[in-house]
Amino acid sequence: MKKKYFLSMMLSFLVALGFITPISASSKEVKTDITQFRILNWTKKEASAVYETNIFYLSMDWDASAHGANLHEGDYFDITLPDQMIFPTDSSHTDFHLYANDGKTIIGNAHVTPYTSGGGKVRVTFTDYVNDRYNVKGNIYLAAHFDTKEIKVGEENTFEITVNGKVSSKTIKITGPTELKNEVLCKWGSKDMDPTRANWSMRINHCKRTLDDATLTDTLGDSGEAYIKDSFKLYEVEFNAKGGIVSRKTVTTENKLSFSEDCSSFTLHLGKMEGTSYYLTYKSTYTPSTLLQNKATLKSEKDIWVHKAGYRSSDAGGNGDGDLTNKIKIIKVDANNGETRLKDATFVIKNVKTGKTYELTTDEDGEAISQKLVSGEYTIEETKAPTGYIKNDKVLTVNLNDGSAVIKTITNEAIKTSVKVTKKWNGEKKDSVTVNLLADGEKVKSVTLNEENKWTYTFDDIPEYKNGKKIEYTVEEEPVEGYTTEISGDQEEGYVITNTENFENGNENGPKAETGNNTGEGTTANETNKKAKHGKVSQSVAETGDHTEILFIEMLFIVSAGVLLFIYRKTKN
Structure with a gap:
């Protein structure tokens, strides 16, 4: 009874283990070619000669595209390294990643096995990045120094690497110490x-x-x-x-x-x-x-x-990339600047024959990639534009074939706005002024205002959003000597910049009050006084004139009253 119970428990355990243990296709060595083998100096520039004791780099461009779209996670290739070289044994040099073009995604992992007698082997093992991709290729580089017992100083030396039995070679001159002349x-x-x-x-x-x-x-x-x-x-x-x-x-x-x-x-x-x-x-x-x-x-x-x-310091690293198979990739960019990638754009991909749809949203890099799709005709339609952009209403039709991919770059026009600025003067007008447009406090445009443009200008065709946030536009005027500047208004209604002439300028009549339109064709205070004498302006307007005489009479009256009061009291006493 106990024996049957034990066997039953073991069988249950093995069944459970089968469920939780992933079953993957066995990894295999894949055909890979070395398309370029170079030796770089310590600054990572290609070298024609290397000093015998210097650190240098092996740079190898590899190409696994001959395997088509049948690469899988766990597949690998090996590189046999030159026997005349010594390779570092610390972990940063023996185990490192190969990154895709985004600099973040790991396409493969490299492990270096240095031999104590010189030379060694590198194994590059692919990650799941290569699944459903073709045209997979990249570069790997390793730090090394010469085994001085195995090289010929002052001569050309040839070094070989081997991949899949195929040998690639590189010949460079190795230099050594020479007699120094006049070295200080x-x-x-x-x-x-x-x-x-x-x-x-x-x-x-x-x-x-x-x-x-x-x-x-x-x-x-x-x-x-x-x-x-x-x-x-x-x-x-x-x-x-x-x-x-x-x-x-x-x-x-x-x-x-x-x-x-x-x-x-x-x-x-x-x-x-x-x-x-x-x-x-x-x-x-x-x-x-x-x-x-x-x-x-x-x-x-x-x-x-x-x-x-x-x-x-010596280091090791690498990179690689590959094209997608049986997938649709969308790249979303600004219509006026193809370098600006746009996130949060939503698309619907539809299989024309079956009517089946798939929804995609672009990521931080402005990219959206579909799942693996059956071959056939598909439509791509944008359903939601990124914040600050106008939705692209064009519906694209593409054909997806087995073993290949479709990559489409789709643009969006930015939502534009405008900002108006008007110049007014309280005082004598200058010939011109310079006004700057600021976007979130940063100067982006400038304009010169003068009589020719009637002291007004509209900044047109400027983006309303940046990185999904509405831009705050303001204006500033470059300083005008002898004037005080006041800015009123807002982005929606437009800004008004008023310059008032300072009294210390020596204008005995004070500033000229502008009462006309924004072209600067106003009525001055002196003109107002002249009209007031002929009864052509109201009392309220006339009061904006010169009060110097009235003030003098009032002061004379006060002083006279004081003198009379003083004489009266003296007489009474």
């Missing part, structure tokens, strides 16, 4: 055990010149990195003809070495050098995989020498 300053960077630091070395006065009041400076510029103060070591040395150190003794840097406040530069005072040679080593902070450059300068009383150097 040389500098180079190298790897530190700590990946967040860089080592620097400097050879000073190899040619044994006499230098008066020698000063060495070095700077990291605006890289954001800093020198590490306690890492500096100075040696007085004897160099051989090729720059190798024959002997050395430590020299103190106390009272000789100083740093800038942020430690991005230093100064080393070497004083008088009568044929003395030095070797200087130090460290700086470093951001992995970046190119860090700096500049050393050696000055004496009569001469100056400059040497630039750089350092980049």
Whole structure:
């Protein structure tokens, strides 16, 4: 009984395990070609020669398109690496991703197996990105250095890689140390055990010149990195003809070495050098995989020498891409700027024969991709435009064939608006003024207002939205000397900019009051006074004239009354 119960439980467990364990097609090695094999220098530029001890990169363009649309997750290809090269063994170099063109989606994972005797193997394993895609291809690059026992310095050397039994080769010259001639300053960077630091070395006065009041400076510029103060070591040395150190003794840097406040530069005072040679080593902070450059300068009383150097830590990486099969991809862009991708546009895709429909919405990258579809004729219709855009009413008809994809770029016109601005003057008009249109506080357009355009202008054909949000448009006037500026109105009704002349300008009649239309053809205060004398304006208008005489009479009356009151009281007493 117990035995039957146990067997029953085991059977149930195995059945359950079958449900939860995914069953996938077995992975396989796929045919892949290397279409280009290059060797790059430490700055990742193609090299025709490499120094024997330098780090460099293998760059390989791979192409798996011969496999058609039958690639699947788990499929892989292997690359056999040259035996004359040594490959890093740390995890950042042995395991890394290959990314699609968006820089985010992983198309494959690479694993490097370095051999202790030199050479090695790379296996690239595809992710589910390749499912239902064809024309899959990309690039992979690896850092390496030479096995100096296996190369010929000063000669052309040929290196080979192998994929699917097919060999690709590259020939470059390997250089080595040569006798130095008249070298005063040389500098180079190298790897530190700590990946967040860089080592620097400097050879000073190899040619044994006499230098008066020698000063060495070095700077990291605006890289954001800093020198590490306690890492500096100075040696007085004897160099051989090729720059190798024959002997050395430590020299103190106390009272000789100083740093800038942020430690991005230093100064080393070497004083008088009568044929003395030095070797200087130090460290700086470093951001992995970046190119860090700096500049050393050696000055004496009569001469100056400059040497630039750089350092980049070795790395590995790759990329790839492929076209979709049996899918429809929509790319939504701004009609006036094809670089601007638009999200949240909604489409309905319809199979003409069956009537079956599918709804798609564009993502942050302005793209929408259908599920795998049966071949046939389809229509694509936009049902909702992105915020701030006019819906594209054109219905597209496309034919989808087995083993291929349909990619359509569909544009939208932005919703446009306008902003009107009018100029008014209280005082003597200037010849012209400049008015700026601001979109959310940023200047986007300018216009010159003058008599020719009747002191008014409308900014037309400007977008109403940006990134799905309504733009706030305002205006500003570039300063007009001797005037105070006041801006009224709003974006919908238009803005009015009124300039009032300041009293200190010396206009004894004060500012001219504009009462006419916005062309500037108003009636001045002086003209109003003249009309008032002939009874041609109302009392309310006449009161806007000059009050100087009235004010003087009132003041004279008050003073006279005070004098009379004073005399009256004296007389009474």
